[in-house]
Amino acid sequence: MATNSMGNIQKIKKKLKVLIVDDDPLNLKIHEKIIKAIGGISQTARNGEEAVIIHRDGGSSFDLILMDKEMPERDGVSTTKKLREMKVKSMIVGVTSLADNEEERRAFMEAGLNHCLAKPLTKDKIIPLINQLMDA
């Protein structure tokens, strides 16, 4: 695995499967590129309902799910709760806005997230979580 001077993994050995759930095409494009840059493969869902359908129909399993909070059809909180009810064991990382207050973030975490990150996402924010996944 390639590492930088800080010892962080810049590229991961195993092809991590990531589901990116976001209604914003711009964020989807950026997050897909980040996942590709760190050696993962991604699938996208434009809202929480699509994410639920992906899990219900295909029985897909993902190593990591990046879950936006504010989405039409079904928001991030509701989607996370639903996926956990469906016994989805993927690491689910909530992606929040800096405008979200502590109470909103806590409610999101309590829905079943493993972690929460603030937008905008960068490689440096995601890589420590990937390392954690790899170690688990």
Place this chain on the structure above:
Amino acid sequence: MELAQMQKSLQDYTKSLFLEGVLDSQFLQLQQLQDESNPDFVSQVVTLFFQDSDRILNDLSLSLDQQVVDFKKVDPHVHQLKGSSSSIGAQRVKNACVVFRSFCEQQNVEACHRCLQQVKQEYYLVKNRLETLFKLEQQIVASGGMIPAMELGF
């Protein structure tokens, strides 16, 4: 113009955008994601931003021109523009949206109109600057040169 001179001009121009606060480090993050497999990544993302923003600003103008302003419609648009401007590093647009949202919360129509003008001003500024930046890059590539990497070391 010589290639080295063009590359220096591009670096100086890009640096000025950061120093003026038009762009922040998130733009650098996007540039670092660009590679040979997707050499137009940044311009594709920025083009998406322009398309989204044009639509949002138009919707905001219409919403604020209503006799009775529905802030339940206005605020999500500003929130979306704040998010997308933050995602590409358009710092001044983002900051203008933060102020705009605070007046949406207060349901202050007059202030929101002023904020919209400010957001538009910042948006057209960053749009103009980025279009110039991409033109400079295209000139370098057309001359057979490489785009120099930019680092925030200033």
